[in-house]
Structure formats: structure tokens, C-alpha cells
Amino acid sequence: MRTKLAITLLAILISSNFLNTKAQSWEKINTGFNYILMGIEFPGGQSQIGFAGGESLTYMGDGIVIKTTNGGTTWTQLWTGSQQGIEGISFPDLNTGYIGGWSGYFAKTTNGGTSWTPQSPGSDIYYYTDVVFKDTDHGIVTAQTNSGAGVYYTGNGGTTWATATGVSGVPYGACHVTGSTYYLVTNGGDIQRSTNDGASWTTVYSAGGLLLGIDFFNDNIGIAAGEDGWIYKTYDGGTTWQSQQIAFGQPLWHDFAWETQNNVYAAGTPEFIYKSSDGGTTWNDDYPQSTYDPALYEILFTADGIGYVCGSQGWFYRKAPQVTAQFTSGNANICAGGTVQFTDQSTGSPTSWNWTFAGGTPSTSTLQNPIVTYQNPGVFDVSLTVTRGPASSTQSNPDMIHVDSPVTIAPTQPAGSSEICGLSTNNYTTTSVANAISYNWNVNPSSAGAFTGNSLTGTLTASNTWSGAFTIKVAGVSACGTGPWSATLAGNLHFQPNAYFLFSGGGYCPGESGYDVKLEDSDLGVTYELFRDGISTGTTLAGTGNELNFGPQVTGSYTIVGTAGQCTANMNGSCIIYQQNLPGSASVPTGPGEACNNSSGTYSATLPVDATSLSWSLNPADAGTVSLSNLQATVSWSPSFTGVASLSVAGENECGAGITSAPLSITVNPAPYPVVSGSLNVCANENEDYTTSNNTGSTYTWGVSGGSLVSGQGTDEVTVLWGNAGAGSIYVTETNTDQCTGSGQATTVAIQVCTGLPETDNNSLFVYPNPAKERICIIMNQVGAECREISLYSSSGKKVVSQSNWNAATDNMIILDVNHLTPGYYTLRLEMKNGSILHRKVMIS
Known part of the structure; x- marks a missing residue:
């Protein structure tokens, strides 16, 4: 009783905060009976005949049962009872139904609600809360008794009833799943299950709080309805349950229904209809136009996809799927x-x-x-x-x-050309006949061509792979078939010469008779006539099936026409012929008139009249090599040539070369090639002198790696301070009076660590005479000194004298014979057995 009052009050307290903009197509219909409709049934899954039951008040109100035969559009009253408000209704088929409610009233009908027979499932009943029948014989009824709660079950259509065991609280809603399995929910928040047609019950989940309804999609999937927007879901046949609050603002959910396994709906108070499109995971408001006034109690979907909801104030809701006729x-x-x-x-x-x-x-x-x-x-x-x-x-x-209707009359004989050429398109006409909706055109033989069009005009596209006599006829066509054929039109198909391409033409040179006019291909049986500037030349050739050559022709624009009987074709393109002149006289090339024989120069010339390119001539030919680029020539002068060369040029085209230009005279001067002289084996961090040939008027630029120039830059002789031990090099660049510049090959120098007596220690090592002419005497005053090798090097680094194993400790003087050496500077090198190296500069005169 208190629960019913709380539900009514809650409907007033709910605010409009739950309005959702996702509108759906629920139709709100008033049944015309101002009752609280607690239950609704459409037996057998059909959507036309349905029953609803309810009460005028939530406590001891009058009861009512109403019926629709047009899917809920209109309703009629079947039964009413004073203070017998209906809380539960179940119709297992269109004739058999059960109702239960207040004042302990319970009744059965077997004639579709026309008359009702009371039954007494239990005793001491306060009111029956729900009724569920799985067929006409087997069902349960739940109740709140004056002393507690009760569930009663029958297997013979209510002839006898038995009291169930294990009920944990007042059951407010129940459902049948499959077979002998039922579920119910209680006012204490328990979800209970019976697997023996309602005889005994076991709690499978305790949610806490108020539960008002429960429904299942199949053996595994079910949802229980709770307060404050909470629902409880199972996907494993009731073994485990998941809680979810799908709406806020304290709505009371009453019932669930599945349109499909994914599309499930919830109905509740006040006027809430929610939908999930993913099997219950997420939910959205499916009735956003709600006024939040009526209370909604039961929802169902019929087998043909129509949804129904019943509620208070006689309201009824219907959602029909859209259909489109096609x-x-x-x-x-x-x-x-x-x-x-x-x-x-x-x-x-x-x-x-x-x-x-x-x-x-x-x-x-x-x-x-x-x-x-x-x-x-x-x-x-x-x-x-x-x-x-x-x-x-x-x-x-x-x-x-x-x-x-059939076509029974033949059209008139086709009218059109009887003499036609291959590849041509030809229109033929006839007159209309009764009942014809189109016309069928025919050419015989079919190899003569193909018709398009099915009206009074047919278009024949002639073949060019066949020629000869042909006939044409036409017939009217209806859905009944083709009517009589017309009289035939006889004709002849002539070969149409194929249009081949002429070669593009060109020029002919002086002394030549002309330029050949050629056709890329030809057809047998076709005569080809040559035209010059649109006028026949009188020259004809018979087609050979291959290329045709009309021979050399003089200046003009040439075309060719092919003729086969009455059919002609212009060949593709034209041949333009012109006379080509030899190039005019070339002018003298321009460019430097003086050069060095280790350099290159660029020369230019203008293109003479009628020339397409230039031809260059260098004399003598071995003075250099000529490379060409457009109107320029680059001459790379030969290092072995000096003197005067000439360069001339002539224009060229396809007819030959024109008159050669006057030559440009070019003086080619020799470039210097300086050679470095000096020691190739030096001591680290010591000075050495280097020279090159002294040519009058030349300037010199020296370069060193591994050391530094001390003096002499710009002259033919320099002094170099070599650096640390390793490899070094020295080179010189000479610019002569002709402003020709040349560099000799860089000279590689070995820089070594020299130890032992310094060269300036005259008390330890004596070399005389110096300068020497025939022999050199070497005296060493050093105790225990032993020399592994004595060597004398020329200024080019060549070893010219060598002697091994001198023991200066026993014989402190040794004589080297140098009378065979040419005058010049030499380097004396002593390699001691203790690892030291001694050097002396020696001059041979």
C-alpha cells in the first residue's frame, strides 16, 4: 500500500531535466477509460487483438478489462468490478485469460473476456500483485497476503492451486522464461527463480531496495526493474547480475521488452520509455516528448515488431514500424x-x-x-x-x-539508297502499321552491315569487309511478336577505299629532281590519283596492298584520292614539298686570337642563311681538339703544339655545306713546365734550398705542404723550413712573358728525425774539399762511431753514391769518388748504427 502511494507521489516530483532530443515514433492514444492500466496482452504474438486490465485507484479501486481488435486504435469494455482493481493480467491465447487484483479477486475467461469465472488460488489474500501463464493450463499468481507474501501455481487451468515455497518477500512482478522456469522480484530487492513451474523458489541475487518487474529475452538474457533508475542485468541465465543506473531523477522502472536481441526497451514512472540499441549496454530516452505525468506499467513487442505500453489515466502507447510499398x-x-x-x-x-x-x-x-x-x-x-x-x-x-495485339499487316517497302559504299551510314524509312510498338529492320546478308534503331527509320552502317548485292526489309513488332515482313529493297554495296596517311614531305636539294610522295598503304582494286595544290597531276597508281611511291615531285602541296567504282576516299594528310638551297657564306669566327698550349678557348659564329648547323675546321688538325655546342666551338689546345693555327666555319643543311668562312688566325704560345730541384730526404725542423730553371721575365709561385717558405717566393730559388717528421711536398707555378702559366709535378719530400752530431759540429765530422771535383774525404772524430751506410743524393733525390759499414772507431776517414758526377748540389747522408742520421751539403764543381 505504501509503495503504491510513493509511486503516485513520485510522478509529481519528477522534473523535466530528463528530456532527451532523440525523438522516436511512439503514438500516444487514450483508450477512453480513465483507469490505471496495469497490464496489457496481445496473445499469440499478433498485433490486432489485445487486452488490458487496470484499476480506478491504486488502493481498493474498481477493476476493468478492455479489449481492442484494431491494434489499440479503439477499445471496448469487457468487464468491471467494484473494489476489484486489476493488478495482473495474462492471456495465453485469444480465448483464455486470467486476471487478479484487489479484494482477493481472481478470475478466468475462456471466451475472450465475454464472461469471467472467479477462482481462489490462495487464502488470506490482501491483493494479487501479478499473474503469469505460460499456456492455458500452467501458470502462477503472486500476492501480498494479510500476513506476508504468497505465490500460487496451477497445472490444470486453475481447477486446483498449490502454494509455493521459498518466497523471500512480497513479489511485485514475475515472468515466465522457458520450460518450467519462472522469475520474480520482491519488495526487499530479491530476484528469485523457480525451475519447477513455480512450486519452489530460490534467491539468485539480492539487489537491495525495491524491485518492481522482471522480463527475459531468452534463457540467458534478462533484466530486473528497480527504483531510482537502477536496472539489473544477467547474460548467463541468472548466475551473475550487473547493476546499472540508466536514468536519474528517481524514476521507477516497471517492465522491459525486446524488439530484437539488440533493441530492448524499458518503461517506467513517470512516463519514461528508454531504449538500448546494443542489448542493454547503453540507453537513450525514446520518448522525449514526455509530459512526465502518466505512470507506465507494462511494455511488450509483438512478433511483427509493434510495441505497446499501458499506463495511468487510460493512456496507451503504440510504436509501429514504418512500411513502404514498392x-x-x-x-x-x-x-x-x-x-x-x-x-x-x-x-x-x-x-x-x-x-x-x-x-x-x-x-x-x-x-x-x-x-x-x-x-x-x-x-x-x-x-x-x-x-x-x-x-x-x-x-x-x-x-x-x-x-x-498482334501485328497483322506488313509495312511498306523500305525507301532509301540502293547503291552504297562501305563504312557509310544510310537511313531507310517505312510507314506505320496498326498495333506495332516498334520496327525490326533486317539486311541480308548480315555481312553487309548492321542496323540500329527500331522506329519507322532504320540506320544501316555498311561493312567494308564485304561487297556485293544485298536486300533490306522491315516488320512491325508488338509484345505478341514480329508481324509480316515488308517487300525487300535490293541494293549493291561497294568497297570504300580506306583512308591511309601520306608521308609528311620535305625538301629537295639543288640538282635533284624533287622529293618522293609516298602513301603508307594501299588497297587492291583501288586507283590512287595524285593532286598538286588541289589540281590533278594526271598521275595514278593501282593499289598493291602495300606502300605506294609516286616518285619525286617538285615544289607544292600534294594530296591523294582513292577511287573504287563509285566510292572515293581522300587519303589522310598532305605532303608539302619545297626546294632546299645550300647555306650561304659563313662569316669569320670570333674569339681570342692568342692562346696558351695548355688552355682552351671558345669561339662563336653566326648561322648563315639556309643553314641548320655549323661545321668547324682547325688547321693544323693536331693543334687541338674541337667540341661543339650550338653556335659555339671550344678548342682545347694540344700541349705539344706551338705556333699559328687557323679556325674557320661553314654552314650546313641536308643538302651539304655552304661556303667556308675566312680563317681566324690564332697564335698558340708554349706554357712553362717548371721542375723543382732539391733534396728529397730532409731533416725535421731544418732548412733546405730548392730551385727551378730561371727563365727571363718569368714569375714563380711556390707552394709547400709539411713545411713553410722561409724566403725566395716569386723567384726561381727558395728556402724551406720543414716541419715534423712525415711526408711533405713542394711545387712551383711559372708564368712566362706570354702570360702562359704552368705548374710542374709536385715533388714529394721525406721528412725524417735526424739525431747525432749536428752538422755545425766541425770537431766531430769533417767533409772536404767542399766544393769537390774528383773525391770527397769524410773524417769523423767520435769515439765508437759506426756508420751503417754513407749515401750521396742528387738534387732530384736520386742516390748516386753509396758505401756500407764504415767503422769510424778504427778508421776515422773514408774517401768517396765523385769524378763521374755532374756539377751541382748534392746531399751527403750518414746513417749511423745507433739510429742517428747526419746530413751535409756538398757541391760538385
Whole structure:
């Protein structure tokens, strides 16, 4: 009792904060009976005949049962009872139903609600809370007794009842799943299950708080309804449950229904309808236009996809799927007496079809895909109306079916050309005949060509792979077939010469008779005539099946026409012929008149009249090499040539070379090639002198790596301070009086660590005479000194004298014979056995 009052009060307290903009197509209908409709049934899964039961008040109100036969559009009263408000209703079929509610009232009907027979499932009943029957015989009824709670079950349609055991609280809602399995929920928040047709109950989950309803999609998937927007879901047949708050603001959920496994709906108070499209994971408001006034108690979906909800104040809600009528016909053009197969292609899974066929037999049909016969000629309309519950849609196709009569008259003989050429398009005409909806054109033999068009004009595209006599005829066509053929038109098809390409032409040179005119290919049986500037030359050639050559022709624009009988074709393109002159006289090249024989120079010339390129000549030819680039020539002068060379140029074209220009005279001067002289084996961090040939007027630029110039830059002799031990090099660049610059090969120098007595220690090592002419005497005053090798090097680094193993400790003087050496500077090198190296500069005179 307190729960009922709380529900009514809650409907007033809910604010509009739950309005959702995701509108759906629920239709709100007032039944005309101002009652709180607690339950609704559409037996057998159909969506037309339904029953609803309810009460005028939530406590000891009058009861009512109403019925609809048109899917809820209108309702009629079947029964009413004073202070017997109905809380539960169950119709296992259209005739058998059970109701229960206040004042302990419970009754059964077997004639669709026309009359009711009271029953007494239990005793000491305060009111019956719900009724669930899985078939006409087996069912349960739940109740709140004056002393607690009760569940009663029957297996014989209520003839006898038994009291269930294990009920943990007042059951407010129950459902049948499959087989012998039922579920119920209690006011204490328990979810209980019975697997023996309601005889005993076991708690499978305790949610806490108030639970008001429960429903299952199949053995595994079910949802229980709670307060404050909470629901409880199972996906494993009740073994585990998940809680979820799907709405806020303290709504009370009462019932759930599945349209499909993914599309599940929840109904509750005040006027809440929610939908999940993913099997219950996420939810959205499916009735955003709610006024949050009526309370909603039960929701269901019929097998054909129509949803129903019942609530207070006599309100009833319906959601019908959309249907759209669409259809096709197997053949829209038939002969009188023929049949047409119509195929329904409507969307929205309609459950009924109403066809109308003007001129057809039958003229109407309720089949989904009917076959219709049309006996009489004419043009007829077709329409289809499909329905699914209260939803309907109509498609009308005016003039859809064309019923024809046979064509019995032949058209007139075709009119058109009788002499035609291959590849041509030719139009032929005839006159109309009765009942013909199109015309069939025919050419015989078919190798003569092909017709297009099916009207009074046919177009023949002639073949060019066949020639000879042909005939043409035409017949009228209806859906009944082809009528009589017309008289034939006889004609002749002539070969049409193929259009081949002329070669593009060109110029001919002085002394030549002209330029050849050629055709890339030719056809046998075709005569080809040559035209110059549009006038026939009188020259003809017979086609050979290969290239044709009309021989050399003089200046002009040439075309060719091919002729085969009455058919002619202009060959593609034209041949332009002109006379080509020799190039004019070339002018003297421009460029430097003086050069060095280790350099290159660029020379230019203008292109003479009628020339397409230039030809260059260097004399003498071995003075250098010539490379060309456009109107320029680059001469790379030979290092072995000095003197005067000449460069001339001539224009060239396809006819030959023109008059050669006067030569440009070029003086080629020798470039210097300086050679470095000096020691190639030196001591680290010591000075050495280096020279090159001294040429009058030349300037010198020295370069060193591994050391540094001390003096002499710009002259033919320098002094170098060598650095640390390693490899070094020295080179010189000379610029002579002709401003020719040359560099000799860099000289590699070995820089070594020299140890032992310094060269300036005259008390230890004596070399005399110096300068020397025939011999050199070497005296060493050092105790225990032993020399592994004594060597004398020329200024070019060549070893010219060598002697090994001198023991200066026993014989402190040794004599080297140098009378065979040319005068010049030499380096004396002593390699001691202790690892030291001694050097002396020596001059041979």
C-alpha cells in the first residue's frame, strides 16, 4: 500500500531535466477509460487483438478489462468490478485469460473476456500483485497476503492451486522464461527463480531496495526493474547480475521488452520509455516528448515488431514500424492473354498486401507476389497497399502494363539508297502499321552491315569487309511478336577505299629532281590519283596492298584520292614539298686570337642563311681538339703544339655545306713546365734550398705542404723550413712573358728525425774539399762511431753514391769518388748504427 502511494507521489516530483532530443515514433492514444492500466496482452504474438486490465485507484479501486481488435486504435469494455482493481493480467491465447487484483479477486475467461469465472488460488489474500501463464493450463499468481507474501501455481487451468515455497518477500512482478522456469522480484530487492513451474523458489541475487518487474529475452538474457533508475542485468541465465543506473531523477522502472536481441526497451514512472540499441549496454530516452505525468506499467513487442505500453489515466502507447510499398513486374509489355508476375519489394516487413489490377484477372489480390492475366489490349494501372499493424503504405503505378495485339499487316517497302559504299551510314524509312510498338529492320546478308534503331527509320552502317548485292526489309513488332515482313529493297554495296596517311614531305636539294610522295598503304582494286595544290597531276597508281611511291615531285602541296567504282576516299594528310638551297657564306669566327698550349678557348659564329648547323675546321688538325655546342666551338689546345693555327666555319643543311668562312688566325704560345730541384730526404725542423730553371721575365709561385717558405717566393730559388717528421711536398707555378702559366709535378719530400752530431759540429765530422771535383774525404772524430751506410743524393733525390759499414772507431776517414758526377748540389747522408742520421751539403764543381 505504501509503495503504491510513493509511486503516485513520485510522478509529481519528477522534473523535466530528463528530456532527451532523440525523438522516436511512439503514438500516444487514450483508450477512453480513465483507469490505471496495469497490464496489457496481445496473445499469440499478433498485433490486432489485445487486452488490458487496470484499476480506478491504486488502493481498493474498481477493476476493468478492455479489449481492442484494431491494434489499440479503439477499445471496448469487457468487464468491471467494484473494489476489484486489476493488478495482473495474462492471456495465453485469444480465448483464455486470467486476471487478479484487489479484494482477493481472481478470475478466468475462456471466451475472450465475454464472461469471467472467479477462482481462489490462495487464502488470506490482501491483493494479487501479478499473474503469469505460460499456456492455458500452467501458470502462477503472486500476492501480498494479510500476513506476508504468497505465490500460487496451477497445472490444470486453475481447477486446483498449490502454494509455493521459498518466497523471500512480497513479489511485485514475475515472468515466465522457458520450460518450467519462472522469475520474480520482491519488495526487499530479491530476484528469485523457480525451475519447477513455480512450486519452489530460490534467491539468485539480492539487489537491495525495491524491485518492481522482471522480463527475459531468452534463457540467458534478462533484466530486473528497480527504483531510482537502477536496472539489473544477467547474460548467463541468472548466475551473475550487473547493476546499472540508466536514468536519474528517481524514476521507477516497471517492465522491459525486446524488439530484437539488440533493441530492448524499458518503461517506467513517470512516463519514461528508454531504449538500448546494443542489448542493454547503453540507453537513450525514446520518448522525449514526455509530459512526465502518466505512470507506465507494462511494455511488450509483438512478433511483427509493434510495441505497446499501458499506463495511468487510460493512456496507451503504440510504436509501429514504418512500411513502404514498392513492387516490380516481370514484364510491363505483354500480348493479350499473357500473364505478368508481380514481385513485392516493400520495406518494413509488411504483414498484408492488397493489390489492384485494372484490366487484369484477378482484378485484386492479397498474395505477396501474385500472377495476373490480361485478356484485352490496353494500358493499365497497378497499385499495392501494404500494412503492418496500424502502419500502411500505397504505391500506384499508372499506365504500368501495356497489353498489345498482334501485328497483322506488313509495312511498306523500305525507301532509301540502293547503291552504297562501305563504312557509310544510310537511313531507310517505312510507314506505320496498326498495333506495332516498334520496327525490326533486317539486311541480308548480315555481312553487309548492321542496323540500329527500331522506329519507322532504320540506320544501316555498311561493312567494308564485304561487297556485293544485298536486300533490306522491315516488320512491325508488338509484345505478341514480329508481324509480316515488308517487300525487300535490293541494293549493291561497294568497297570504300580506306583512308591511309601520306608521308609528311620535305625538301629537295639543288640538282635533284624533287622529293618522293609516298602513301603508307594501299588497297587492291583501288586507283590512287595524285593532286598538286588541289589540281590533278594526271598521275595514278593501282593499289598493291602495300606502300605506294609516286616518285619525286617538285615544289607544292600534294594530296591523294582513292577511287573504287563509285566510292572515293581522300587519303589522310598532305605532303608539302619545297626546294632546299645550300647555306650561304659563313662569316669569320670570333674569339681570342692568342692562346696558351695548355688552355682552351671558345669561339662563336653566326648561322648563315639556309643553314641548320655549323661545321668547324682547325688547321693544323693536331693543334687541338674541337667540341661543339650550338653556335659555339671550344678548342682545347694540344700541349705539344706551338705556333699559328687557323679556325674557320661553314654552314650546313641536308643538302651539304655552304661556303667556308675566312680563317681566324690564332697564335698558340708554349706554357712553362717548371721542375723543382732539391733534396728529397730532409731533416725535421731544418732548412733546405730548392730551385727551378730561371727563365727571363718569368714569375714563380711556390707552394709547400709539411713545411713553410722561409724566403725566395716569386723567384726561381727558395728556402724551406720543414716541419715534423712525415711526408711533405713542394711545387712551383711559372708564368712566362706570354702570360702562359704552368705548374710542374709536385715533388714529394721525406721528412725524417735526424739525431747525432749536428752538422755545425766541425770537431766531430769533417767533409772536404767542399766544393769537390774528383773525391770527397769524410773524417769523423767520435769515439765508437759506426756508420751503417754513407749515401750521396742528387738534387732530384736520386742516390748516386753509396758505401756500407764504415767503422769510424778504427778508421776515422773514408774517401768517396765523385769524378763521374755532374756539377751541382748534392746531399751527403750518414746513417749511423745507433739510429742517428747526419746530413751535409756538398757541391760538385
